[in-house]
Amino acid sequence: MRPTEESSMIISIINHSRTISDEAVQEVIRAINHQIAQDFQPYWSFGATLRLEGAIGAHLNTQSLSDMRGDAVIYLVDGTNSVGASGWHTANYKDIPYGLVFLGLCEQMKEQWSITLSHEALELMGDPMGNLLVDGPHPMDHRQKVFHLFEMCDAVQCESYLIDAVAVSNFVLPSYFSPGEQLGRRNDFLGRVHEGKTLLSFGMNPGAYLNIFDPKTGHWEQPVYESDKAALLRKKIKSQVTAGRIYRRLHPDQP
Numbered sequence: 001m002r003p004t005e006e007s008s009m010i011i012s013i014i015n016h017s018r019t020i021s022d023e024a025v026q027e028v029i030r031a032i033n034h035q036i037a038q039d040f041q042p043y044w045s046f047g048a049t050l051r052l053e054g055a056i057g058a059h060l061n062t063q064s065l066s067d068m069r070g071d072a073v074i075y076l077v078d079g080t081n082s083v084g085a086s087g088w089h090t091a092n093y094k095d096i097p098y099g100l101v102f103l104g105l106c107e108q109m110k111e112q113w114s115i116t117l118s119h120e121a122l123e124l125m126g127d128p129m130g131n132l133l134v135d136g137p138h139p140m141d142h143r144q145k146v147f148h149l150f151e152m153c154d155a156v157q158c159e160s161y162l163i164d165a166v167a168v169s170n171f172v173l174p175s176y177f178s179p180g181e182q183l184g185r186r187n188d189f190l191g192r193v194h195e196g197k198t199l200l201s202f203g204m205n206p207g208a209y210l211n212i213f214d215p216k217t218g219h220w221e222q223p224v225y226e227s228d229k230a231a232l233l234r235k236k237i238k239s240q241v242t243a244g245r246i247y248r249r250l251h252p253d254q255p
Contacts, residue, residue, distance in 0.1 A: 009071045010072075011074060012051060012074070014074070040171060074120050077100060077103065079103070114167050122152040134177045139204055144214075149213075158231070172187060208224075
């Protein structure tokens with residue numbers, strides 16, 4: 001699908017994987033571009049276009065800026081973690097927004113990598129530098145005011161749907177970040193019902209956890225419902241990652 005004129009942002013996808021072919025990446029990119037233009041942008045009124053960049057084959061150019069021609073970049077990387085990939089980006093691309101999709105991590109979480117790529121792309125559109133905050137209630141105690149990262153997918157990060165047989169991530173809608181509740185309010189794209197309820201504003205669906213900042217303690221938190229085994233497992237698996245946009249935002253003193 002063709003993006004609208006408002007879709008001025010270009011997100012370069014660079015395939016550093018030796019297990020996923022460029023052809024397979026192109027099929028996923030096509031589905032995510034469809035998602036952005038037809039599903040995401042009508043609600044949010046902003047968008048982007050993903051485009052595969054970089055040299056073809058195993059001998060990828062990891063030193064030249066010519067591999068990226070867009071406004072942001074997402075790397076597809078084998079394995080479960082790569083401080084080198086994050087550090088190399090920081091050293092070479094400075095403040096250009098970026099994301100990382102670790103294929104080994106996706107396998108551990110039993111999540112198709114296309115969902116993770118969709119998630120990362122939508123997050124980059126919403127908050128390219130990972131520094132926007134929204135004041136709202138603590139998900140565990142609505143009487144407590146905290147600051148939520150402006151994330152498009154975290155609250156529904158275990159939910160996905162198909163576009164042309166490609167799985168893509170569910171995402172929240174603008175009303176998710178509004179105070180108070182209204183009966184029947186649509187806070188996420190799929191609107192799935194869990195135990196008789198749809199997603200609450202500033203809440204989490206099963207399998208999800210959030211990144212919030214508590215101004216009283218001065219610390220970041222990742223609240224998760226203790227009864228949500230899927231979310232606890234996901235959080236444990238992702239805790240091994242010491243690279244990426246949000247990690248560097250939450251750990252500014254780390255090398």
